[in-house]
Amino acid sequence: MEYHLIDNYDHVNEFILYTEVNIPGRGCDINLFNSQISSFCSCKYGCNDVNICFCLKYRNKNYTNKKLMLTDLSNNNSCIECNNYCQCDVYKCENRVVQFGPNANLKIEKFPGKGYGLISKNGMQKGEFVCEYAGEVIGKQEAVERRKRDNTNYIFILNEKSGNSITETIIDATCIANIGRYINHSCDPNCIVIPVRVNSVIPKLAIFSCKDIEIGEEITYSYNGSNLNEIESTILSNRKLCLCASKICLKYLPYNP
Numbered sequence: 001m002e003y004h005l006i007d008n009y010d011h012v013n014e015f016i017l018y019t020e021v022n023i024p025g026r027g028c029d030i031n032l033f034n035s036q037i038s039s040f041c042s043c044k045y046g047c048n049d050v051n052i053c054f055c056l057k058y059r060n061k062n063y064t065n066k067k068l069m070l071t072d073l074s075n076n077n078s079c080i081e082c083n084n085y086c087q088c089d090v091y092k093c094e095n096r097v098v099q100f101g102p103n104a105n106l107k108i109e110k111f112p113g114k115g116y117g118l119i120s121k122n123g124m125q126k127g128e129f130v131c132e133y134a135g136e137v138i139g140k141q142e143a144v145e146r147r148k149r150d151n152t153n154y155i156f157i158l159n160e161k162s163g164n165s166i167t168e169t170i171i172d173a174t175c176i177a178n179i180g181r182y183i184n185h186s187c188d189p190n191c192i193v194i195p196v197r198v199n200s201v202i203p204k205l206a207i208f209s210c211k212d213i214e215i216g217e218e219i220t221y222s223y224n225g226s227n228l229n230e231i232e233s234t235i236l237s238n239r240k241l242c243l244c245a246s247k248i249c250l251k252y253l254p255y256n257p
């Protein structure tokens with residue numbers, strides 16, 4: 001059964017194209033992009049029992065009451081949600097969160113010195129899904145070239161380690177993106193980025209709160225680990241000052257955006 005993603009947000013800049021989900025860009029492996037995870041569950045009820053649901057059987061439980069179970073993430077920092085092949089009821093299944101789209105409680109605001117940023121209008125509880133960081137899925141070489149050409153701020157690189165191998169997912173949200181592109185960096189962030197797979201083998205970069213967030217508070221994650229290392233070494237002399245204002249601020253953004 002298919003799900004319906006609801007995303008009513010738009011950009012503050014008319015030159016940026018809104019996309020609710022990732023789209024393939026240059027250098028993206030189209031076969032991987034179009035791949036369909038072939039395992040599925042045949043649950044009749046909520047997909048909340050690791051002994052019954054096939055999607056949860058070999059993993060930790062991802063969510064409780066639709067909130068990310070942060071304690072289980074130390075061993076396993078990625079999630080696989082139930083997919084289009086699963087026979088569970090889409091709206092009763094407890095293993096579907098990111099696929100339904102962003103939190104309805106977000107607002108883009110201006111922050112002096114930082115440009116735009118995202119706030120939570122009504123506050124959030126720890127573990128709530130905020131939104132995806134969606135954009136063009138591109139290859140490494142293309143990312144290096146775009147970064148040199150445009151000095152772009154919006155290329156996110158996610159590295160997932162599994163044994164000796166590393167899976168790299170690169171999303172460029174410069175020109176085509178969802179609301180996730182507006183989230184600023186903090187050295188003491190209230191959100192984390194987790195790779196979440198639904199149908200495709202290529203993960204969605206899903207942003208979840210890792211603390212309770214107050215009404216009107218800025219939503220942030222740490223940009224540390226989301227950069228292009230090859231380029232970083234050439235630009236350390238030109239790093240941007242961090243304005244996160246946290247007590248443990250490291251003074252500079254983790255890379256030169």
Ligand SMILES: C[S@@+](CC[C@H](N)C(=O)[O-])C[C@H]1O[C@@H](n2cnc3c(N)ncnc32)[C@H](O)[C@@H]1O
Nearest residue numbers: 114115116153181182183184185242243244257
């Ligand atoms: C992914 S964008 C975030 C959204 C951006 N503020 C905007 O207006 O589109 C990254 C850029 O935001 C700004 N930024 C993000 N976090 C910041 C911080 N803690 N301090 C200063 N500038 C920040 C930097 O200019 C950075 O290049």
